[in-house]
Amino acid sequence: MFDLAASLPYPDAVRPDDQPSPHALLTPVLGLLGSWAGRGRGEYPTLASDFAYEQRVTFSHDGRPFLHYETRAWLIDADGAPLRPSARESGWWRLQPDGRVEALITQPTGIAELAEGRAGDGAVDIATHEVARTPTAKEVEATRRRYVLTDDDTLDFTHELAAVGQPLQHHLSARLHRVG
Numbered sequence: 001m002f003d004l005a006a007s008l009p010y011p012d013a014v015r016p017d018d019q020p021s022p023h024a025l026l027t028p029v030l031g032l033l034g035s036w037a038g039r040g041r042g043e044y045p046t047l048a049s050d051f052a053y054e055q056r057v058t059f060s061h062d063g064r065p066f067l068h069y070e071t072r073a074w075l076i077d078a079d080g081a082p083l084r085p086s087a088r089e090s091g092w093w094r095l096q097p098d099g100r101v102e103a104l105i106t107q108p109t110g111i112a113e114l115a116e117g118r119a120g121d122g123a124v125d126i127a128t129h130e131v132a133r134t135p136t137a138k139e140v141e142a143t144r145r146r147y148v149l150t151d152d153d154t155l156d157f158t159h160e161l162a163a164v165g166q167p168l169q170h171h172l173s174a175r176l177h178r179v180g
């Protein structure tokens with residue numbers, strides 16, 4: 001298979017000590033750079049039951065003041081065996097001089113989110129600025145995402161959702177561990 005990354009003159013770096021060096025504006029999010037894996041649980045009042053899932057997340061950069069964010073998740077059974085593919089997202093987190101973050105996140109469900117918030121002290125907190133939906137997408141009004149580094153190798157993630165007529169409330173919580 002053609003290896004796009006290997007052919008690029010400016011490949012992404014996934015660790016702070018990789019080349020290229022991270023841009024100075026990435027300082028508040030250096031601890032997030034890398035690949036993460038872990039499990040979480042989700043719920044929503046419109047769903048018949050809660051669910052368990054497995055998730056992978058990667059944050060990388062190319063030397064400029066933004067992160068490339070990518071995640072995949074799949075539902076798992078009580079033994080951790082995969083049941084079916086679930087959410088996928090990819091996006092860009094633009095770091096601003098005062099620790100503000102502007103994020104652009106898209107999903108294959110027809111949702112494109114613009115979010116804004118802050119990064120600092122090992123945490124990132126971003127909430128919806130605007131949501132765009134394709135004509136057949138579910139009615140998503142707003143989200144809030146929090147990422148907290150509880151130590152160098154542990155990233156806790158929570159996601160709140162206002163959608164399908166429900167007010168902003170808990171949808172997901174996961175604990176991720178560094179895998180790269």
Ligand code: HEM
Pocket residue numbers: 042044046047051053055073074075086087111138139140143159161163164171172
């Ligand atoms: C790790 C990430 C996520 C997982 C594992 C997940 C999982 C789920 C599951 C299992 C459902 C029930 C429907 C189904 O069985 O597919 C669901 C519903 C839904 N999720 Fe998520 N989700 C994730 C992220 C998100 C995000 C980022 C958003 C929005 C920005 C979102 C918005 C929704 C909406 C709108 C529904 C439909 C609720 C309804 O129609 O009753 N989810 N999610």
